[in-house]
Amino acid sequence: MQLRISDYLKPEVIMMQLKQQEKIAVLKELAEYLVENKLVKDGDEFINALAKRENLESTGIGNGIAIPHARTNAVDNLILAFARSPEGVDFSAIDGKPSHLIFLIASPEHKKSEYIMALAKLSRLLRREAVRKMLMDAQSPEEILKIIQENED
């Protein structure tokens, strides 16, 4: 199954600077943004699904990255959003470092393969230090998207 991150990530769901710095507050900020953009139908259900997953084990995967994710029927399709936090957010990452690059992935319950594939592709992409640095230095949502497009294969 061929899936490209850049086909799902749109400039309007790329937040260059998060306002919040606490994990759940960040998830709420992202959820509100996605509700405003009509990508999430039910903000409360969405937050609950993400928080449930987060309470079970952190999605901070180290190297300044967090990938909060959940399968929930609060969305109709696979959605991806990106947010950057210059100060960093404590996602209780495995390396103990704050997360600066936050990618959110959600899909409806029945789209499991697509969801797993998106998580796998993104995790692989973000292992590359050069990509992480470019994402930290990017100046606009369009630039973020371009970096992903050029590096995801």
Added chain:
Amino acid sequence: MEFKNLLLLLTDDTDEEIISPCIQFCKIFRCRLFVLFIMEPFRISRLASLTHKKTNELHKTIEEQGWKLLYLVEDEATENDIRTSLHHEEGNMIKLIKNFVENYTIDALILRKKEATKKVFVASPVMVIGL
């Protein structure tokens, strides 16, 4: 017998059939599941040579397959309220396992009895459960 931290070892040789029994095991013993996918460079080179594929292409495929397996385990674990920690590493399998067992105080290791994991039965510092 008590298991607090269990390590599930995954390689390019592991199939998805190991996931459900492993999750059931964790559910019974109420343990935390660490999932480790290991890529061994020499094995990738050998596979590339045997299959006449480019090493970097095969590396990419196996790396992605590893992440996919990790998230499949996590997805089923989440449905069963089991805490999981995902890890994707490249290097010598035995060395990585030994470091992991020490760093995360692993009580036992679960793996699929396949060609790539035979050596683990001999070298593992903790009990190995083959499924």
